[in-house]
Amino acid sequence: MANIFARSAGAHNQFKWENLGDIREGRGDLGEEMPVLVYRLMQYTMLDILTKEYGTEAADRHFRDSGYLAGTEFAKHNLKLDGDFSEFLENLQATLKNLKIGILRMEEFDSETGNIVLTVGQDLDCSGLPVTNETVCTYDEGFISGILEAFTGEKYDVREVDCWANGDRVCRFNGKTRRA
Amino acid sequence: MDTAAEYLFEYLRDVLYDPARANMDLTRLPEGFKELGQGLEFFAGCVSETRTFAKFLAKGELNCPLPSHDNEMAAPLKALHATLKHLTWQTQQVAKGDYHQHVDYLGEFAAAFNTMTKQLEQRHVALAREIELSRQKTRALEQSNDLFETVTRDSEQWIAVVERDTGELLFCNYPVTQILAAEDFLPQLKRRMSAEMTETDSGMSSRSVEIELTENGIVQYFTALIRPITWREKPSVVFVLSDVSEARAHIRELENTAYRDTLTRQYNRHFGMRLLDRWTAEKRSFMLCFVDIDNLKYVNDKFGHNEGDRYILSVTAVLRGFSPDITICRLGGDEFMLLAEGWDEDRANAHLEALRARLLKRNEDPDSRYFHSMSYGVVAVPGDNTLSPSELLAKADEKMYKYKRDHKLERTSLADTTDPGK
Numbered sequence: 001m002a003n004i005f006a007r008s009a010g011a012h013n014q015f016k017w018e019n020l021g022d023i024r025e026g027r028g029d030l031g032e033e034m035p036v037l038v039y040r041l042m043q044y045t046m047l048d049i050l051t052k053e054y055g056t057e058a059a060d061r062h063f064r065d066s067g068y069l070a071g072t073e074f075a076k077h078n079l080k081l082d083g084d085f086s087e088f089l090e091n092l093q094a095t096l097k098n099l100k101i102g103i104l105r106m107e108e109f110d111s112e113t114g115n116i117v118l119t120v121g122q123d124l125d126c127s128g129l130p131v132t133n134e135t136v137c138t139y140d141e142g143f144i145s146g147i148l149e150a151f152t153g154e155k156y157d158v159r160e161v162d163c164w165a166n167g168d169r170v171c172r173f174n175g176k177t178r179r180a
Numbered sequence: 181m182d183t184a185a186e187y188l189f190e191y192l193r194d195v196l197y198d199p200a201r202a203n204m205d206l207t208r209l210p211e212g213f214k215e216l217g218q219g220l221e222f223f224a225g226c227v228s229e230t231r232t233f234a235k236f237l238a239k240g241e242l243n244c245p246l247p248s249h250d251n252e253m254a255a256p257l258k259a260l261h262a263t264l265k266h267l268t269w270q271t272q273q274v275a276k277g278d279y280h281q282h283v284d285y286l287g288e289f290a291a292a293f294n295t296m297t298k299q300l301e302q303r304h305v306a307l308a309r310e311i312e313l314s315r316q317k318t319r320a321l322e323q324s325n326d327l328f329e330t331v332t333r334d335s336e337q338w339i340a341v342v343e344r345d346t347g348e349l350l351f352c353n354y355p356v357t358q359i360l361a362a363e364d365f366l367p368q369l370k371r372r373m374s375a376e377m378t379e380t381d382s383g384m385s386s387r388s389v390e391i392e393l394t395e396n397g398i399v400q401y402f403t404a405l406i407r408p409i410t411w412r413e414k415p416s417v418v419f420v421l422s423d424v425s426e427a428r429a430h431i432r433e434l435e436n437t438a439y440r441d442t443l444t445r446q447y448n449r450h451f452g453m454r455l456l457d458r459w460t461a462e463k464r465s466f467m468l469c470f471v472d473i474d475n476l477k478y479v480n481d482k483f484g485h486n487e488g489d490r491y492i493l494s495v496t497a498v499l500r501g502f503s504p505d506i507t508i509c510r511l512g513g514d515e516f517m518l519l520a521e522g523w524d525e526d527r528a529n530a531h532l533e534a535l536r537a538r539l540l541k542r543n544e545d546p547d548s549r550y551f552h553s554m555s556y557g558v559v560a561v562p563g564d565n566t567l568s569p570s571e572l573l574a575k576a577d578e579k580m581y582k583y584k585r586d587h588k589l590e591r592t593s594l595a596d597t598t599d600p601g602k
Contacts, residue, residue, distance in 0.1 A: 086273065090280040103284055105266035106273075119262045133249055162258070167249035169259035 017073050033100075039124055043139065064142035071146020081151050085109075088151050096120075102127075107172070114154055114177035118144075119162075119170045126164040126171060135163035137171050144173055154178065184213040188220060195224040199231070230254040237261060242268060267293075279304060338402075338421035342373055343414050344380075350416055368393050377417050380408050391421065400425045441510040443489055444496040452509025452517050456569045459519065465563040467528045469518035470576035471499065472584065474553035476514035483549065495554055498539045502531060517573070525560040532556045555584035 012019060023032045050059035075081065078099075080091045093104045102123035109116050121127070125137045137160045145158040158175040162168035187208060194202035204221045206214055229247045233254055236244035242265050247254035263286065270281040270293075279301035283290040332339050332353035341351040347370070352360070360366055372391055380387070386407040393400050405420040439451035447455075459466055473495050480488035492514070499508050499516060506520040520528070542552045557579025559572055567575065 086278045086280055090282065093282065093284075097284060105262065106269045107262070107265040108269060119266065121259070121262070131249070131252065162246075162262075167252060167255060168246075169255040170262040172262065 015069060015073070017077050036124055043125065060138040063138040067139035067142025067144075068146040069142075070139075071143040071148075072150050073146075074143070075147045075150030079147070079150070085111075085151075092147065100124075102171075113179065114152060114156075116148070116156075116175040117172065118175070119172045120144075121170050123164075123171055129165045131167045132165050133167065134165055135160040136165045137163055137173075140171065141173065144175065148175055152177075184209050188213065188216065191217075191220060191224075195220070195227055199224075199228060226251045226253045230257060233257055233261075237264065240264075274300065277304070336423065338419070338423075340373070340419045340421075341409070341411055341416050342377065342419065343416050344377055344408075345415065347374060347377070350411060350414070365393055365395055373417075373419060376404070376406055376419070380406055380417050384408055390424075401428045443492060444508075444510050446496060446516075447507060447509040449509065449511045452507070452511060452519070453569065455507060455509070455519060456517070456573070460561070460565065460569050460572070463563050463565070464521065464561075466519060466521045466561050467523040467525065468559045468561055468572055468576050469516075469520075469528060469532060469556055470559075470573065470580040471495075471516040471518060471532075471554055471556045472580050473514035473516075474555060474584070475551055479550050487549075491550070491552070494542065494552065495539065498535050498554075501535060501538070517576075523560075525558050528558045528560075532558065553587075555580050555587065557581070557583055 010016065010019070047059055047063065050062055053059075054062070078095055080087065083091070089106060096102055096104050102120040105119045105121065107117040107119060120137075120140065123137065123140065125140055129136065141158045141160055145156040148154070148156040148158070154177045156175045156177060158173050160171055160173050162170060162172035164171060191202060191204055202224055204217055204224070206217050206221075209217045226247075229251050230253050233244065233247050234257060236242075237257065237260065242261065246258060246261070267283070270283065273281050274297060279297045281293075281297050283293045286293075335353060336355065337353075338356045339351070339353040340349060340356050342348065343350050360369075372393075376389065386405055389404050389406065391402040391404050393402065401424050402421045403424050405422075407418050407420075409416055409418050411418075436445075439447055441448045456468070473492060476488060476491060479491050492510075495516075496508070496510075499518065502508075502518060503520060503523075505522070506518055509517045509519070511517050523531075536554055536556070539552050539554055542548055557576045559576040559579065561567075561572060565572070
């Protein structure tokens with residue numbers, strides 16, 4: 001007998017913000033938060049497998065693209081995108097801090113080119129990692145470019161220039177627009 | 181140098197206290213100490229790099245070269261560098277007026293910075309509100325001023341504000357500036373304003389007076405609204421003068437039409453009777469004369485009304501010689517009434533007799549075609565008079581007829597020498 005009321009949310013390998021589910025209800029006792037350790041466990045095991053399967057460059061690209069998708073959706077659902085740049089930035093800083101993603105600090109913004117330099121301190125991905133002389137925040141590169149694009153409507157190419165894992169105590173990102 | 185340990189010790193001291201002198205010569209170290217020497221040499225490089233970086237930071241030169249990634253010792257300074265870069269950017273935004281900048285996790289500095297931006301924002305908002313209010317006030321004032329200027333400029337009224345204590349003219353509209361240029365008016369106006377100011381108390385409400393000013397012999401009449409005000413913190417008086425000369429002239433014209441006899445330009449019966457009524461009612465003491473032109477009907481019939489009119493005018497001219505203070509009224513046809521105060525009956529009779537003699541003198545002219553003469557009756561009206569105006573007039577009329585009867589013979593004999601009508 002077929003259930004004519006059955007609804008499908010689609011497959012979970014097709015990302016939809018709604019499919020992140022009702023965490024509060026689902027984790028009534030444990031709550032919505034978890035240690036950063038678990039996040040990193042998933043992230044770096046996934047990176048391990050992807051790198052082994054596709055190589056470092058492809059794995060980084062997939063991580064960056066995932067971050068971009070996350071940044072775009074995150075901005076759409078969590079940020080105020082209709083104010084001026086100052087309001088947007090204030091809102092972004094507060095949201096990243098409240099969700100414990102990291103401490104975003106602006107260093108430069110060129111209003112003519114749209115180019116941007118910012119740092120993210122105490123971030124989820126790499127703060128406290130052992131120094132391996134590499135930049136590892138490729139997911140964040142995509143995440144930041146997705147957010148910036150959602151606000152400005154411009155494509156941003158974001159690259160991490162300083163990273164905790166590279167011996168720097170802060171993760172610094174350069175964002176460049178296509179017009180620049 | 182005695183031992184490798186001493187060599188390395190000296191090197192380490194130079195690295196810390198005399199970097200310029202620090203020099204590592206690995207060839208001078210025994211094999212077992214070479215790795216330690218290499219390690220100390222790297223350490224010296226980190227110390228030097230960190231020291232250089234710290235000096236840049238101390239001078240606030242944030243666009244300096246960063247220590248190498250291998251230099252773990254400089255990592256906290258790199259974090260400080262990043263924080264300073266961010267604070268620089270935030271301060272620049274605050275300087276541009278963006279007070280939403282917020283510093284997190286920097287202890288007392290963050291608290292102070294966040295308080296500062298909050299206060300700046302509050303002040304900015306208060307200032308912006310104040311500026312907006314000021315703008316609104318300025319706009320309102322500009323509009324009011326514009327309206328005031330338009331009204332006063334286009335006004336035909338003279339508007340002047342004079343400081344009470346000094347007499348200084350604080351404001352005047354365009355017509356007044358024109359008036360001030362007229363030399364005749366200025367002293368008169370100032371004199372009159374000065375006199376009116378002494379009559380005006382600061383607590384007084386507006387009052388209205390009439391002012392006469394003369395320019396080139398022509399009198400202009402004004403009504404002046406005078407009001408004490410405090411302007412620019414100075415006790416002042418505002419004068420609003422309206423030129424009523426034309427209105428006066430119009431009224432005079434109406435009065436002429438209503439109260440004047442069109443032929444002789446003397447007062448008519450209507451005016452005369454009103455004046456007689458008023459003086460009687462006011463219990464005034466005055467003299468009433470009734471004058472009649474002799475033979476006017478004969479002149480009209482014989483020589484026409486134009487000649488009759490000329491006869492009337494000649495008698496009028498004679499009567500005007502009575503006194504400048506007398507009121508002459510033509511009651512109609514050949515009858516006149518004269519009213520005057522300050523004359524007793526005898527004096528008035530004597531005066532009228534002299535006037536009559538002057539009229540009779542015209543009969544000596546050989547070209548005179550008829551006899552010129554008049555009769556009169558004088559009644560002195562005392563303050564305690566009980567007769568009505570018409571009774572007084574009838575009494576004077578009666579006296580006039582008596583006079584006419586008494587002088588009939590005289591007229592006849594004198595007339596015989598000229599025209600039969602005389």
